[in-house]
Amino acid sequence: MFSARSTGKTLISATAIGAGAALLAACAPGTEGADGAAEGTAQETIEYRVATIEGVGTPMNDGFERFVEEVEQCSDGRLVGTNYPAGQLGGFVDLIDGNRNGTYEITSGGFDVEGELAPALSALSLGYVFEDEEHVERVIEEMTPQMAEELEATTGATILGMGEDGWRWTFTSRPVENIEDLRGLKIRVPEAEIPLGLWSALGAAPTPVPFTEMYNALETGVIEGGESALAQIDANAFWEPAPYLNNTKHWFNIKPVRANADWFNALEGDLQECLRTTAEEVFAEVRTTSRDVEAETLEKLQAEGVTVMEEPTDLDEWKARSATYDEQYFAKYPEAKDFIDDVKSLAAN
Numbered sequence: 001m002f003s004a005r006s007t008g009k010t011l012i013s014a015t016a017i018g019a020g021a022a023l024l025a026a027c028a029p030g031t032e033g034a035d036g037a038a039e040g041t042a043q044e045t046i047e048y049r050v051a052t053i054e055g056v057g058t059p060m061n062d063g064f065e066r067f068v069e070e071v072e073q074c075s076d077g078r079l080v081g082t083n084y085p086a087g088q089l090g091g092f093v094d095l096i097d098g099n100r101n102g103t104y105e106i107t108s109g110g111f112d113v114e115g116e117l118a119p120a121l122s123a124l125s126l127g128y129v130f131e132d133e134e135h136v137e138r139v140i141e142e143m144t145p146q147m148a149e150e151l152e153a154t155t156g157a158t159i160l161g162m163g164e165d166g167w168r169w170t171f172t173s174r175p176v177e178n179i180e181d182l183r184g185l186k187i188r189v190p191e192a193e194i195p196l197g198l199w200s201a202l203g204a205a206p207t208p209v210p211f212t213e214m215y216n217a218l219e220t221g222v223i224e225g226g227e228s229a230l231a232q233i234d235a236n237a238f239w240e241p242a243p244y245l246n247n248t249k250h251w252f253n254i255k256p257v258r259a260n261a262d263w264f265n266a267l268e269g270d271l272q273e274c275l276r277t278t279a280e281e282v283f284a285e286v287r288t289t290s291r292d293v294e295a296e297t298l299e300k301l302q303a304e305g306v307t308v309m310e311e312p313t314d315l316d317e318w319k320a321r322s323a324t325y326d327e328q329y330f331a332k333y334p335e336a337k338d339f340i341d342d343v344k345s346l347a348a349n
Contacts, residue, residue, distance in 0.1 A: 048105035055235025119333035127322030161279030165229035172225030188226035201325035
């Protein structure tokens with residue numbers, strides 16, 4: 001198991017100021033009985049916010065809608081959440097930072113943003129780590145406790161459950177059938193070390209743009225493409241300015257449901273159990289739904305006139321160039337190689 005490292009550095013901020021963000025007491029007054037004694041007890045209501053960039057109508061956001069409802073039920077009304085999807089409360093990096101420092105109690109996002117805080121976890125966003133969905137499930141089942149421990153120790157967030165966006169597809173304003181077509185293409189990436197390094201190694205021109213500004217950046221030519229799950233591409237209509245889809249399968253994006261650790265750990269044990277059990281159950285179903293929806297979404301996009309290329313004609317070359325960046329990353333973060341070796345060992349032989 002890789003070691004948890006605490007550090008003063010953050011991608012944005014790792015200062016956990018957590019628990020005070022949303023403990024709002026709403027105490028219902030008791031009523032008096034015939035003898036004048038108060039009947040009933042006041043119940044504390046703890047309000048929390050789910051703040052994500054998940055598109056409305058995507059499996060992840062549908063999961064959060066259900067999560068909020070079921071948590072209120074299993075907590076007997078003591079935990080009352082409000083879901084703010086589609087970047088309503090900020091961009092992805094802002095929401096991740098806000099979750100770490102306690103501004104937002106719950107969010108979601110892949111491990112690509114951990115950066116120097118948790119480089120082993122970030123390595124899950126290196127190219128071609130996962131073989132298939134069965135490999136993903138084995139990693140989630142066997143390694144989530146280890147990942148949760150590392151995430152909390154280094155970033156101030158803990159994992160309630162594990163959702164996913166699934167395979168990332170490349171969408172572009174001009175056809176990309178092979179790696180030479182990718183050369184110099186301005187592709188949107190988050191402001192994170194691995195996406196910048198990976199797409200540079202592949203020969204593209206990675207261009208950081210906030211997720212919420214991607215559509216406009218495609219329309220104006222600031223970028224010529226991006227990469228995301230099909231559900232997100234559909235929900236955000238990225239295919240309109242970038243109608244060429246390629247199933248590059250460079251990254252399977254598992255997305256932890258993140259709770260601010262100080263906020264979560266300050267809750268009573270039964271409420272912690274309610275949150276964690278609900279998240280595990282709901283987002284396990286989200287993973288299944290996400291995979292079912294992918295095929296339906298692909299058919300829908302094709303009907304809209306999107307040109308679909310199932311995978312690059314020279315996928316082995318993509319993997320080879322991706323591996324050159326892996327070597328650079330592992331030289332910088334040796335612990336990340338040990339972790340990824342463990343992840344890859346769970347693939348079917």
